[in-house]
Structures are given as C-alpha cells and as structure tokens.
Amino acid sequence: MKTTIYDIAQAAGVSIATVSNVLNGKGKVSQERRQQILRIMDELNYKPSAIASALTSKRTYTLGLLVPDISNPFFAEIARAVEDEGQRLGYSVLICSTDNKDEKTARYSALLRQKSVDGVIIGTGINELSALSPLLKKNIPVAFIARDYPAEDIPSVIIDDYAGGAAAAVHLIELGHRRLAILAEPDTISSSRERVRGFRETAAAAGVEIEDALIVAASELRDGKQQAALLLSSEGTGRPSAIFCCNDLLAIGALQAARELHVDVPQHCSIVGFDDTILASVTDPALTTVAQPIAQMGQAVVQLLVDHMERPDEPRRRIVLPPRLIVRQSTVPPSQ
Known part of the structure; x- marks a missing residue:
C-alpha cells in the first residue's frame, strides 16, 4: 500500500501540519525534527503527490520544450538532454513540435500556460516574439536554446x-x-x-x-x-x-x-x-x-531556466559555447 502523509505523521509522532510544513519548507520546524521527518519519508519510500504539491506550492514541477520537429535528430538529442537534466532536478518535460511556425508556437504556448508549467524552453525559430505572448504576459519564465534574441532580456544557451x-x-x-x-x-x-x-x-x-x-x-x-x-x-x-x-x-x-x-x-x-x-x-x-555540444547545451538551459524561476530578480544570463569541426570522409581537395 502506498505510504501517505498520515503514515509519516504517525511514525514521526507529529501532526500532519508539521509534515506538510517540512514538505513545503514552511513553518517553524526545528532542524533536528525536520531531518527526522525527512529520514522517515526516505525509509518509508514516501512519494509526495504532484497534484497536492502543485496546489500548496503553486508549482507543478513541469517544464515545456518547444522544438521545430522532434524527428530532426538534433532536436531529438536536445530533447533527451533537457529531459534527463529536468528529471535529475525533479521536473517532467512536455515536448511540442512547432514546424518553426509562429501560429503553432502561439497555440502551444497557450496550451502550456493552461497546463500550468513552471517554465518553457524555446528551441524553435520565431518571426515575432509575440508568438510567446501567452507565456510572457503571464510571467511564465522562458529560456532559449540554439536560438538567440540578444535584444530581449531572456536567458539563452547557444553556440558561436x-x-x-x-x-x-x-x-x-x-x-x-x-x-x-x-x-x-x-x-x-x-x-x-x-x-x-x-x-x-x-x-x-x-x-x-x-x-x-x-x-x-x-x-x-x-x-x-x-x-x-x-x-x-x-x-x-x-x-x-x-x-x-x-x-x-x-x-x-x-x-x-x-x-x-x-x-x-x-x-x-x-x-x-x-x-x-x-x-x-x-x-x-x-x-x-x-x-x-548538445548534451552540455541541454543541461545548461534547464539550469538557467530553473535559476530564473527561483531567482526572477537576478540578471538573465546568455551562455555561448564553442563549436568544433569534425573532419570525416565527406570532404577532400577538389578534383582537377
């Protein structure tokens, strides 16, 4: 049977409200008591309800990722890197393919807003920043990957x-x-x-x-x-x-x-x-x-976005990574 918050409270000899305060980082709970409750959660393999957490903390621990086409190997590898890093930090990732079309970007932006995502990573080409207005007007944090809008105050990870x-x-x-x-x-x-x-x-x-x-x-x-x-x-x-x-x-x-x-x-x-x-x-x-450096780019953009979500008043960062030429068999001197 799945462990509940009531089980944790009973095992720790505290109230349900105290366990809830530990889960949400609130209330006056001593460090010793907090560590005891966290240890019991670990021992009983307690998994907090994502829905309950969202209701109490206003966070869903979900990120959106907009890419042109998930069948493109580059964006498939980007998506995997973003998903892996997101999972490591406790986030699920919703992936949307836009075909580099502003109308699809705007439609998916509105959908992700309705899903109450905590932030969105933009890897798609857009003609007008207004395609992201469903997100920006609601102050949903966004970050760009493999795309650059240097005139805007938006975090980004690109290569040179x-x-x-x-x-x-x-x-x-x-x-x-x-x-x-x-x-x-x-x-x-x-x-x-x-x-x-x-x-x-x-x-x-x-x-x-x-x-x-x-x-x-x-x-x-x-x-x-x-x-x-x-x-x-x-x-x-x-x-x-x-x-x-x-x-x-x-x-x-x-x-x-x-x-x-x-x-x-x-x-x-x-x-x-x-x-x-x-x-x-x-x-x-x-x-x-x-x-x-696809894996590095995916990791960096998730970290940038989470930093932006947790510290919204800090200056936005723009990370530029170096490319590297890989010489294989498709290039030789021209034939005479």
Missing part, C-alpha cells in the same frame, strides 16, 4: 554559430575549394543566419566570393534534397565543388541528391554539415560536420 560557419569555410578553402555553395535554413532561423554570415565573410576574406545563386534555403530533408539537386545538376564550372549545409539533416539530403545524380561525394563535391548528430557518423561517406 558565426565561428562554426567560419570553421567550415576555412576547412574547405584550405582543401583548395573555390566554388562554394550554401544550403541554409529559412532566414527566420537566427542560428542559420549567423552560420551563413560566418561562412560568407570568412570566404570573402580569403578572396572567395559566393554567388547569391549558390545560396539556397530549405526547411527539411526533402527540401534539402531538392535544392541540393538543383545545385549539383549544373555541369562543368557551374557546379559547386563543395556545399556547406547549415544542419546535418540538410547535408543528408544533399548526399541523397548527389547519389541519385551520380555525383561522387567527396571526389566531385565535398559536403559539410552542422550539428554532429548521431547520423553524421553513419552516413556513406561519413559526414564532416561542425559539432555542437
């Missing part, structure tokens, strides 16, 4: 996307590539904008200009495959010798397009991804990519 794009450009230029293309995400995605900017500006500094026609956008694997096919279908000097993809899913689409067009990767076209998800090491060829 500009440096990641720059590292990819340096790698390809040092291999000897001069005709470069970029397969980007939609311009509403702040991280993708910075990756493209880092790649283009670094290439330009090395004397390599990237034509606007060779910068195309796609939002998912199928779109990436289609756009990459257009880039790769040009013959002779029209075809890029290397493509920088702003995430691994787009890079896999480019690999698929190359295979169907009988364009050998990496001999006829090198491909670089971004994220270093689990798929990057199992593609054929294995994918050169810019790695994000």
